[in-house]
Amino acid sequence: MGNSVPGLANGRRVAVERQFDGLPDFASPMLHALLKFWTECGGTEQVPDRGQLDAMSLRPWLGHISIYEAIPGVADFRIRLEGTSIVAITSEDWTGRRASDVDRRFGSQLVEFMRKVIETGKPAVHRMRVFQNEVEFITRLLLPVRTRPGGPVDQVFLVIYPDPRDGAAEDVIAQGSA
Numbered sequence: 001m002g003n004s005v006p007g008l009a010n011g012r013r014v015a016v017e018r019q020f021d022g023l024p025d026f027a028s029p030m031l032h033a034l035l036k037f038w039t040e041c042g043g044t045e046q047v048p049d050r051g052q053l054d055a056m057s058l059r060p061w062l063g064h065i066s067i068y069e070a071i072p073g074v075a076d077f078r079i080r081l082e083g084t085s086i087v088a089i090t091s092e093d094w095t096g097r098r099a100s101d102v103d104r105r106f107g108s109q110l111v112e113f114m115r116k117v118i119e120t121g122k123p124a125v126h127r128m129r130v131f132q133n134e135v136e137f138i139t140r141l142l143l144p145v146r147t148r149p150g151g152p153v154d155q156v157f158l159v160i161y162p163d164p165r166d167g168a169a170e171d172v173i174a175q176g177s178a
Contacts, residue, residue: 017108017140020125027125027139028161034061035123038143047121047153049146063088066158068099069147070118076100077114077156086160090132106131114156117142121153127163137163 023031037057041048058065063085068077077099087093094102099110108131117124124142143157 017113017126017128019113020127023125023141024127024139026164028163030061030064031139031141031159031161034159035141035143038123045146045150047144047146049149049151050155051149053145053157061159064159064161066094068114068156068158070114070154070156071098075115076111080155083159086158089130089136089138089160089162092132102131113142114158117144117156118153120144139163 023035038048038053041052041057055062063083065081065083066086067080069080070076071078079094079097079099082093082095099114102108102110113124113126121144123144126140126142128138128140130136130138138160141157141159143159144153145155145157146152147154
């Protein structure tokens with residue numbers, strides 16, 4: 001049936017990606033710590049570069065980060081690296097694929113959200129169920145990054161952490177889909 005069934009993408013429920021103005025208090029403390037670190041690294045530039053966000057400085061969060069790179073001349077992003085913890089959560093490794101492939105498969109709006117992050121230079125926060133299992137709740141943080149100092153914002157770090165399995169997480173998702 002695929003996309004012909006209303007509300008389904010490839011036979012799955014269309015992704016509900018509820019956007020928040022900031023990280024909810026109940027999001028993983030690791031997300032709060034990463035957002036604080038990203039903000040401090042940005043300084044007067046506001047958007048940090050990869051020199052400030054190298055593997056050593058990102059060590060506490062590495063497995064939870066996927067790196068998406070804007071494709072010049074195309075409104076899409078190539079997945080340069082999929083974090084090992086993200087692969088464990090989703091049971092899939094999308095390295096080398098495109099954000100539009102994710103959107104096509106799950107009915108998500110990842111490309112649109114990433115384009116906005118690139119354009120504004122501001123992080124974005126979404127809460128949702130994991131696309132692949134539709135059971136586990138996550139918070140997704142999209143962080144804009146420059147590959148070189150003073151250069152254009154041309155990468156997005158996609159960071160996900162599971163949310164606590166409590167009523168608050170489920171209530172938030174239910175309100176977003178109502």
